[in-house]
Amino acid sequence: MTELEHYTALTALWVGLAWAPYIVDRVLVRGLLGALANPSPDAIPQSHWAQRAKRAHKVAVEAFLPFAVLALMAMMRAPDDIYAGTLAKTFFFALVAHYLIYLFGIIVLRTLAFVVAVSAMGLMALHVLGVT
Secondary structure, eight states: HHHHHHHHHHHHHHHHHHHHHHHHHHHHHHHHHHSOOOOOOTTTOEEEEEEHHHHHHHHHHHHHHHHHHHHHHHHHOOTTOOHHHHHHHHHHHHHHHHHHHHHHHHHHHHHHEEEHHHHHHHHHHHHHTTTO
């Protein structure tokens, strides 16, 4: 497995599991039946950290789709490309950092982590397009 494939798969796994903390909080705050109920304006609000985790997960889902398309294109064009692998690794760690920083409510670092992730994605796009 190449570095590009490895970190794209890890990113997919991370995005696929990042919902778990805020669902656990929902069960702890509302109880099992309350967590399983339909959304309601009368529902007990979740913990602030869980609300931030949910927003961070939404950002990760939205960022992963275009990145995954670009990563798959890079895999088809040059599967052993070290540069694409480095960009995938950068995207993965920046996205995980963004989630954790968002979870803890550190505002400036959150934005910087997201900028790093989006920059890696932009560089991947330029690389796939043959610009870099």
